[in-house]
Amino acid sequence: MLKQKPNDMSRRHFMSHMAGASAMAGTALSVGSSIQSHAQELKKNRKSAIMLWMGGGPSTMDIWDLKPGANTGGPFQPIATNGNAQISEHMPMMAQQMDKMAIIRSMSTREADHMRGRYYMHTGYVPNPNVEHPSYGSVIAHETILQRPELEIPPFVTVGGGSVGPGFLGMAWSPFSVNSNGQVRNLDMGLDDRRLMERMAALSQVEKDFIKQDRGSAAEDHMDILKKTLNLMTSEQMSAFKIDQETEEVKERYGDTNFGRGCLMARRLVEAGVPFIEVGLGGWDMHQNIFPTLADTRLPELDRGMSALVEDLEQRGLLQDTAIIWMGEFSRTPRINGNTGRDHWARAWSVAVGGAGMNGGIAVGETDSEGTTVETEPFTSQDVMASVCKALGISLETTFTSKNGRPMKIANAGKVIPELFT
């Protein structure tokens, strides 16, 4: 390889030659001409999803399903929205966007531990020592990658949060984790292209020799990631991360917060063709002093960023092809504890979804007068996932095979929430 004139070799060309057996075979890196000719057509069906992940467990009865007057209700009052459902008085900007969002008020799950809840809500499965399940982001990236032959940056990006990994789908479907400031570290080698390519050529030889020694998949995964990294280092599409390119007015609308910047970056990434973006907003684990914390810090940040995202996607004509999912690992106890906080509660709570053709302006399901139990048909993580898949045009008959040969239906065979589509 070194004998070729490296100058003649584009990086893309080089990439397609590095390494044989690869998890990326059949996807973006090895697109054949037949797929490319369909590119325009596929682009038309291009759908994305943005997950707003509320790490720590947000108290949904103080946000989406208020119980004014109940002894569990807390001090917040509901306000009217431009949809049919009322929400918290501390979400006034969202109230003007609720015609595009649906609240599912009858979520009922079983995992009230952070780690388990995060895993379950991200995958639709409870943790199992023998199988690692892929998260929503990995699954949706995997199922939509063929629609994006031109995508050079990772199809699953997580901004300001950890997300959950690709499980048995393999390292190639890992979330690419970035800060909300838009700075991706260590992008530049500071060497000329020719020398970089020579290094990569020698490296690929050493890598292949080690892979040939039959030591297991970690060695191959490493090579896949190297390829994706080189791809990204040289891609123009990286400018999607540069939220500085937006006007002051737009930045102001999203809010000068990590979450606001993350939402803005999510919109830019959707425009660049990234199929799944997760934006994290943590700090919801409010075991004490919950109401001032919600009213003064968390809810204003959420309200501004989320409402800007919904409004902006709509105005740009992107909302019809972009699903939005708002959720955390669980919610918080209706009972207010001795420290004026709420503890973990999974039995009755809310998530919010919208976009990609799902019905807006509605609330699905009901909880009892104290917010303790679900009074209508309960829904689960799997059901939310199944509904989002349907909205994105992903077949619910899709079945994966885990590494140990077990067939696994997409969304763990969840059922579509009918009110979102009828």
Place this chain on the structure above:
Amino acid sequence: MLMLISHLTGSGQNRRVGQRQAALLGGLLMSLGLANAHADDAVSEATSGLDPVHQINAAMRTTWGEWEITPSRLASEGEWCRRVHLDLIGRIASVNELRSFVNDDDPYKKSNLVDKLLYDEDYTEEYARNWMTVWTNILIGRSGGTENNSLTNREGMQKFLRDSFARNKPYDRLVYDLVTADGSNSPGLENFNGAVNFLATKVNDEDGTLATAATSRIFLGLQVQCTQCHNHPFNEWKQQKFWEMNAFFRQTRMLRRFVPGTRDLASAELVNEDFALAGSDAAEAEIYFEQRNGLLNVAYPVFVDGTALSDLYGEERGNSGYVDEMVRRTELGKLILKNDGEALQEASYLERMIVNRTWAHFMGYGFTKPVDDMGPHNAPTHPELVEYLGIEFRKASYDLKQLMTWIVLSEPYSLSSRVNKTNKTIDDPQLGESPKFSHFYLRQMDAEQLYESLIVATRAEKTRGSYEDQERAKTRWMQQFVTAFGNDEGEESTTFNGTIPQALMMMNGDLVKRATSGEKGSFLYKIAWSKMKPVEQINYLFEAGLGRKPTKNEIRLGNELIKARMSEQKEKRDVNTARIAALQDVWWVVLNSNEFIINH
């Protein structure tokens, strides 16, 4: 064979080492299929001091027999030397260390090396640093103490652990110190006790439930957090037991000490205070918890094995919340240790957990998954071996170095990571199979291991500053990989996990830029100006990074890089610049390879 073994045993300079050699040799002979019944007998006679190695080997061979697995062949000497350095002292072997091991003719050289790394004074600091790092991450995570105004002082935690490992503090004592600690969190203060940093952020809020869960999980292997709210269907623990355990932590507070006249936290102090719930009497300090049906239940301090403080001291003292009558955490520490010196037939929770944790550290997988969930619902793959090693560890006075030695000198640890037909799929835990330990499981270096390895390999920071400065620099560097999940339990994830941010750091980051620097006085500069011929220089870099000599093909690649750099310098005729540039290329390739970053 008998003669060979007894000869080797007899000629050992020191009996302990000799026995160890024989056990090791016996294991190797048997793995090669050369063993017979007589050799087995001879080995067990000769190795009374190292029975655990023998027992590990026997247990594994039984497993392999049951699954009809032929274990992978032995790892090369260079591979074994590299992994033993990584796992024991947290970095790869230097070229000198590697060469002196590979060229050593002593048949006992493996156990000699283990002894050296564990007991030689030259390695005490690195040994203590490695285990300090491992345990800091277990106890407070990678982000613990890194936020402003944190109640945790990371340096205090590190100082306590480093001192403990440098002195080889018995494990039971280490746990006792962590569970019962009181005092100030920051080094330099009068009543400094770094051990308090373990509980610093886990006692003030949520009634000490975080302390309850962390102590149970980390030291006892019991995941009880789910039982806080209700009885759990998959967990034998009942809600009652959670709160009885929790009752031990209710006297404990972390008090803030401010810089005078400001709201800036100067330090914090862990104290035991008289405890009573509002409206209750500290003389009988009960606690309450709410059952799922809404009814309140009462709880007093009771250890996981059912021993109540009221059984030991009578109800009046046992249930008292007054610290001059009863310091509950001190009693908890005693209960955790109570197997001390007793010839119990069963291993305790404490013993099983540390055996599992240590095994997983060296083998890549524990006997259970996750490693710190050893409740009755999650049976270990090798229950008898866990019991046996737990009891042996007790007999060895909880000496962690002995436990490490047994595992490191065992047959499964000596195997190659290259798989064969018989173990390729059936022993791949990534496929969801239970680990059978018939080959070495590949795993990525930790970020900390990478950091130390680069510094040792390149002597990148010759004058590294004070110990505290070094650790601070490393902690700062680590932060680029750590994402906190933003919950009270301080959970976090790392992007040093084989994904793109890690690859970017390895290809372009400052640490690797420094390691591949060609400036005057640098590692590569010295090699370029040494007496080594070009091919020897390439050899040296492969040995420094990968613990082996380059293949013919790799030498060819190196030579091509030299040629490429030379041709660039043709006009200026600057051969030295070209040679250093080529070495930079080769070293960059070595450091970025899968073989470098993967402990194999």
